[in-house]
Amino acid sequence: MHWLSKVKPTTNLFVHFDKNVYANNETVYFTGYLITPAANPIYKHTVMAVAFIRDADSTIVLEDKFIMQNGLSFGSITLPDSILTGNYHFLVYTDRLTNGVPDAVFNQPITLKTNIDPAFKASMKLAEPTTAENKNHNVLVSVTSKDNRFLPKPTTISYQYGNIKKSANTDISGQLLITLPKHNQLTDPNLYLKLKYEKDSSFISMALPQAKSKAAVKFYPEGGSLINGLISTIGWEVKDQQKRPVALTAFLYKNNVIIDTIETSSYGIGKFKLAPHMGADYTVKLIHDGLADSIYHLPKAIEKGLTLSIAQSLVKDTIRIHLKTNLTHHLSIRLHNFRETFLNIPFDMGNNTIAVKIPLTEVPKGLTTITVSDSLDRPLAERIFYAHYDNADKVVLETDNQTYMQREKVNLKIKLDSTQIQGIVSIAVVQDNRLEVQKVNDIESYTYLKNELSLLPIHIKGLPYKDKNYLEQVLLIKGWRRYTWQDFQNLKVSDTLTVTDSLKLTGLVTKAKKELTAPIVLGTYGSESISLINTNNKGFFTxxxxxxxxxxxxxxxxxxNGGKMMTHVIEVNNLYHKTSLNLTKTTVKESPILPSNLQNNAELVLKSNEKLIRLKEVVINNKNDNGFNFLRGANACGDYVCVYNILNCRNHVGDFGNKQPVAGRSYLTNGIMTTYQVCNTKDLNGLYLIDGIHTPKEFYMSDYKEPLEPAFFSTIYWNYGSVLTAGKPTEISFYTSDITGKFRVIVQGITNKDVVYAERFFEVKPKENQ
Structure with a gap:
């Protein structure tokens, strides 16, 4: 086990994003928590890299890096207008490598909407009903201008369905009929379209009707095997072709004779009891209109063995095990996590049936495996359970009211459980519909479940850790999980040898395309102070x-240094970008493929009561690109002032009314008038743009006293790292925005004892005089 823990170390990097549905021009706020550091100690992780990746084609849209200290990293990224709507994910990892691979990696799926109406309207529908006689799907795509007129030029449409990838143009009426052959066993039933008209692009998609397909059915005898004549509890799981759970009823047969009726829950999981006999054929037939008729066979019973059953797999201080056997009585019980053994208890079974009660004093909190072995230490049965489970809230949230008006002050009180002495948490207060259930990650569920187990069924309420019934079902079928005992047999000491390193930015300076013959000095420009970097004799630097x-x-x-840049060329080797590219290819996203219903490109546009009314856009060509061309009105430092005299106002990113700040003048910053200092960027020739490591950006707070200032914020409060102390409530205040409806307060982070999560809801109503 010690060797295996070195070969396959377990790490835990969790990143709290303020929400998972964003719009163009919004700022994404996040806090990274490195909870388990794996092969390298926490202090060696000094950078957290973030890549924003489009799901449709795995394109890396944005990248950034943020400083990490003591396992904590705070950051933010602004999403510009130019990014297309659709499904994306944030790929996050730290700079420490083991054998060339980042120690800690985290994925957060998100949806990107827009507050700007599309440049053109696009929609698609089935041209005719799907019947058994039709051999093809006929899909009609229509494209018009925003005011429903014909476009003067054709629209190029690239589409993908299964293995089919083609492109075509619309006709003079802006339509295209796509004919596709029917497939019966497609893993992904969606038809994806990318539409491009002149410089504007858009994505739409929809699921095409599928013929009845065979379900994926698996059986999990508790303990691992069916034993002749011994009653076993059998967990079973049903998923469709897209890996989605299916709730249904089924018949259980013995030698083609019905002996029981069984069922699965909304999570596609069920259980039943069976005393199998050798030679008998046990099968299951599903009763479901959407699935093809088929027979599914249970595993065959073996003659000799041992069954293991647990009445409850979520336990606090004691685990109770029931064992039945028809073979040798010299056994041992091992409690472990495949990386460390906590208890190893040899015993003799005086009877064929025995109940064992084991105190968990030496076992840490979390998923634990019970393995029962024979006298030669060969595993006979295995089961997973959760030790020291407690779903009580360790953080309590209180608001002074349940309902507020627009632009009204909210007082929030945060209390830490007295058993948690001190902690640091991130706090998000967001519009509730900006959190899609299937994309929600919370620190408790991720740390103790998702990071340890394979793909979990999507929890209806989004918080798997809190639901005991859900966890009991999952742990019954996830007993044989990440490792197998065959891994132990094949391990060698040489397998434990590892090479650790850190990601760095290195570069080379050449002169007239030749190596240097003497070292030179480079300088960095744009940070709070200038750094000097020495090259070696050949021009290499780090x-x-x-x-x-x-x-x-x-x-x-x-x-x-010294104005020699015009004769020198700098090349920087960005290992972070290369690592992001590699991870997009090697990281497997285990998630169900949901049928898409994005048949109109206006469906990802925010509702009118959630966005500003935008003026008609004016294209301004500026050849002096200062690196902030997506921030209209910004100076070379990226600073701008909105029409309401607010410096770097988050509600007016890229707005046409923005102006550059003037040194010496005062502007509002977090509600306080602050004098703007000079932007110390100079017009130097030959500056080479490199990717820096950013410090966190403060969240802009406002009381919205200016009645004409629009305040359509879906995130109305964010705090990267608030320190909590038991017995000393933390009080914070913020204001609601112009958006009405349900809002959610999310507090999550770490304490000196555990990870913590809490949430609370309140509602914002329109002002009575509106």
């Missing part, structure tokens, strides 16, 4: 983290 530290939203440049 950028340290302290050389790359950059204020939020600012760009970092590299130049040669």
């Amino acid at each position: 950028l340290k983290n302290e050389d790359l530290l950059t204020p939020p939203g600012k760009k970092l440049y590299l130049f040669t």
Whole structure:
């Protein structure tokens, strides 16, 4: 087990994002928690890299890096107008590598909507009903202008369905008829379209009707095997072709004779009892209109063995086990997590049936495996359970009211459980419909379940850890999980040898395309202070983290000292970008493929009561690109002032009314008038733009006293890291925005004892005089 823990170390990086549905021009706020560091100690993880990736084609849209200290990292990314709507995910990892692979990796799926109406309207529908006689799907795509007129030019449509990838153009009426052959066993039933008209693009998709397909049915005898004549509890799971759970009823047969009726829950999981006999054929037939008729066979019973059953797999301080056997009585019980053994108890079964009660004093909190072995230490039965389970809230949230008006002050009180001495948490207060259930991640469920087990059924309420009934079902079928005992037999000491390293930015300076013959000095420009970097004789150099530290939203440049840049060329080897590319190819996203219903490209546009009324856009060509061309009105430092005299106002990112701030003048910042200092970027020739490591950006707070200032914020409060102390409530205040409806407060983080999560809801109503 010690060797295996070195070969396959378990790490836990969790990132709390303020929400999982965003719009263009919104700022994404997040806090990274490195809870379990794996092969490298926590202090060696000094950078958290974040890549924003489009699901449709795995394109890396944005990248950034943030400083990490003591396992904590705080950051934010602004999503510009130019990003297309659709499904994306954030890929997050730290800079420490083991055998060339990042120690800690985290994925957060998100949906990107827009507050701008599409440049053109696009929709698709089935041209005729699908029947058994039709051999093809006929899909009609229609494209018009925003005011429902014909477009003067054709629209290019690229589409993908299964293995089919083609492109075509619309006709003069803006329509295209796509004919596709029917497939019976497609894993992904969706037809994906990318539409491009001149410089504007859009994505739409929809699920095409499928013929009845065979379900994926698996049986999990508790303990691992069916034993002749011994009653076993059998867990079973049913999924459709898209890996979605299916709730249904089925008949259980013995030698083609019905002996029982069994069923699965909404999570596609069920259980039943059976005393099998050798030679008998046990089968299951599903009763479901949407699935093809088929027979599914249970595993065959073996003559000799042992059954293991647990009445409850969520336990606090004691685990109770029931064992039945028809073979040798010299056994041992091992409690472990495949990385460490906590207890190993040899015993003799005086009877064929025995109940064992084991105190869990030496067992840590979390998923634990029971393995019963024979006298030669060969596993006979195995079961997973959760030790020291407690779903009580360790953080309590209280608001002064349940209902508020627009732009009204909210007082929130946060109390830490007295058993948790101290903690640090991130706090998000967001519009509730900006949190899609299937994309929600909470720190408790991720740390103790998702990070340990394979794909879990989507929990209806989004919080798997709190639901005991859900967990009992999952742990019954996830008993044989990440490792198998065959891994132990094949391990060698040489397998434990590892090479650790850190991601770095390195580079080379050449002159007239030739190596240097003497070292030169480089400088960084754009951070709060200038750093000097020495090359070696051949021009090679390495950028340290302290050389790359950059204020939020600012760009970092590299130049040669002494004005020699015009004769020198700098090339930087960005290992972070290469690592992100590799991870997009190697990281397997285990998630069900849901049928898409995005048949109109306006469906990902925010509702009118959640967005500003945008003026008609004006294209301004500016050849002096300062690296902030998506921030209209910003200066070379990325700073801008909105029409309401607010510096870097988050509600007016890229707005046409923005102006550059003037040194010496005062502007509102977090409700306080602050004098703007000079932007110290100069017009130097030959500046080489490099990716810096950003420090966190403060969340903008406002009381919205200016009645004409629009306040359509879906995140109305964010705090990266608030320190909590038991017995000392933490009180914070913020204001509701112009958006009405349900809002959710989410508090999650770490304490000196555990990870913690809490949530609370309140409602915002329109002002009575509106």
